[in-house]
Amino acid sequence: MANEEYKWFLRDEVVDAGLCTFCGACAAVCPNDRIEFREDGPALKEECPRNGQGACKDVCQRVVTFASKIGPNIFGFKAKPPALLGQYETLVAARATDPAIQEAGQDGGAVTALLSYCMDNGLIDGVIATGDAGKPSSRVVRSKDELLDSAGSKYSAIPVLSAIKDAGDITNAAVVGLPCHVYGIRKTQFFPGMTSHGFEVGENGEKIKVPNIAYVIGLFCTENFNYDKLAEFMKEKGVAISDVRRAVIHLDELVVTTDSDSYEFDLNELWNAGCVQEGCVICRDAVSKLSDISAGFMGSGKGWTTLMGRTAKGVELIQAAEKAGYLETKPDVDLHRIEEFAGLKMQRFKWELKRRLDEGKKVKFYWASDYPGVMGET
Known part of the structure; x- marks a missing residue:
C-alpha cells in the first residue's frame, strides 16, 4: 500500500496544508515507530493501528497549542494573559566565562554554559538538541564533549524532539530548541490526554521510555530553512x-x-528562492514563550546572549550558574529591540494568514487556545 493511502490525520490537516514545523513531537510519542521524517515532512512508514489519530495528534502544536492550559502548569499562579514577549521574571545579557565555550557557542555561549552547569551538578544527564555532523540532525547529548560539538545555531528545519525516543537511558534531560520545539515538548508534558494516561502502549505491549524533562531552553527564531534548498x-x-x-x-x-x-x-x-519552511511563515512566536529560559542574540551586544528567565526554575538556574562562575551577566538589554524583532514576526504571520485565507487555503487556527477560555480546533 502506498504511503499516501494510509489514514493519518496530521498528513491531511497539517502536513499537506503547509503548517508542519518539523518539530518531531509526533515521531517522539509514536509507540510503534510508524513516523519518519522526509524532505517534505513527516510520513507514516506503515499503517497506523490507531487509524491515524493516536498520540501524534495529541501533541501536534499545529492542531492546537493548548498554551492557555499549559501556562499554569509551568508558571503556577503567576500565569498571565498572552503578550508579545510572553511572561518573564528576569532579563539579562549573559556569556560563558569559559573561553572554550565562548568560542564554540553562539553569541558568548551562555546556553552551553547553562547546560554545562546542569551536567556538572547532576541536574541533568543528557540534552535533546541539534547535532552538526554535516547535515544537522536531532541528537541526544550525553557528555560535555558532545555538548561543545552541538553548540551554536543551525538554521535548517530539524525534528529535534524525535530524538526523545532514543533517550531511554537518560533520567533527566534538558531540551534546547526553537519555539516550535518548545510547544511540542510542552504538549507531551501537559496535554490532558498525555497527562491522564501517559504515553500510548505499542503493539508490543510497552510504552516508550522517555526521560523526565528537567529544563526547556527555547531559542529566539525568525524562520527556519529547508536544508537542501538552502x-x-x-x-x-x-x-x-x-x-x-x-x-x-x-x-x-x-x-x-x-x-x-x-x-x-x-x-x-x-x-x-523557496528556502524558508512553509510552516515557519505562519508562526507567531519569536521568543519561545513557554520555555523555562529563552535565549537569543537580539537585544544584547556582540558576544553576549539575551536570557529571559521565565519560570521559577529557569530564573534559579541562571542565578545558580552565575554564582558558580559558569556565567557572567549584565542588565544591559535593549528591550525595544526584542519587541521590534517579535513584532515583525507577528506582522508577517498576519500577512501570511490573510494570504492563505484570501486564496482559499486550509488554515487551522492552532493559536486560538493561546487565549484563556478558547479551546481551538481539534
Missing part, C-alpha cells in the same frame, strides 16, 4: 554549506561565516 541557494552564490562554521540572522539578512570569509544573504531573496 544548500543549493548558497552553492549558486559560491558558498558550500558544508564550509559554514557559524550562522546568525540579523532581522533582514542571514550572515554565515566560513574559515576564510563571511557572507550576507538577504532574507527576502531566500524567501523568494
